[in-house]
Amino acid sequence: MMKVQKELLLSDVQSKSDKSPVTVADYGSQAVVSFMLERELPSKSLSLVAEEDSGYLRNERGQETVQRITKLVNDTLASDGSCSESPLTAEDVLRAIDNGKSEGGSHGQHWVLDPIDGTKGFLRGDQYAIALALLDEGKVVLGVLACPNLPLASIGGDTQHSSHREVGCLFFAEVGAGTYMQSLDGSSLIKVHVSTIENSEEASFFESFEAAHSSHDLSSSIAKKLGVKAPPVRIDSQAKYGALSRGDGAIYLRFPHEGYREKIWDHAAGCIVVTEAGGVVTDAAGHPLDFSKGRYLDLEAGIMATNQKLMPLLLKAVRESLEEKTSSL
């Protein structure tokens, strides 16, 4: 993935109908994870709710892109070593991508995948994540968050210029069993916990790098009410949830602009990673996120996450800021 990030060609990036970017790496990652899940879970038929589909790839102009993705997928599976099967064909790859069309819902088990979360960050050479979660009867019971560019050391506040520059973190959480972080090369497994800060003035907060994804004005008004002194930490993707789960910062604020509908794959893995680390994740009204409604989250105004001590204060600040915003319109 990191190699693909460094060697990405202009022709490897397309724009989707909603104007957001998608790359050969997004498609390739979705195909690899889908293929692996099918292989590892042979007894059950796989239900996968994933972001990408093969629509664009199946038209004339998609041919070359499909060849490139197929090569990336086969190279990845071969380098994994555990795979002895013959190489996948382009059709196998398209089919693996289209496995992700499930509607999810409140019954049975569904895997939820964002093959690359933070594609814009990926293109910029910044943060991105591969996010996989398992829903059981509408509840997230398992979450894995791979963040290849996230430093192993804290990215919070004044440790930002730390000399410890090793990157690549894997977070995983199982319901009732806590959250663990490991380096992506497999060493140093540790149990992580959210920040224990109780005084909101000492808290620092995460938000989207892209101002188009979350109102920076609203979060700055909320931070002001809380007396937060530190400037916002803006990073792409669910790496924010990962960083929050190990206490790099104490708050995550996300307020998309009017009319945007959140997708479950943008939050399922991150949500359990934070809650199992002792945190709380809610919508702007303080309700827990409901992953049982299909591919979208049906929620009030925004998403926030913090520790249990700070949540009541945060909820109050969010309410006030949202009221002020409405009354100023």
Ligand SMILES: Nc1ncnc2c1ncn2[C@@H]1O[C@H](COP(=O)(O)OS(=O)(=O)O)[C@@H](OP(=O)(O)O)[C@H]1O
């Ligand atoms: N308009 C708008 N508003 C809110 N959110 C949006 C919007 N457009 C896209 N997205 C989704 O944001 C996902 C990227 O996550 P972040 O916002 O946390 O990352 S970033 O810091 O802004 O890059 C991103 O996930 P990926 O598509 O997987 O990159 C999108 O699902």
Ligand SMILES: [Mg+2]
């Ligand atoms: Mg996308």
Ligand SMILES: [Mg+2]
């Ligand atoms: Mg995403």
Ligand SMILES: [Mg+2]
């Ligand atoms: Mg994505």
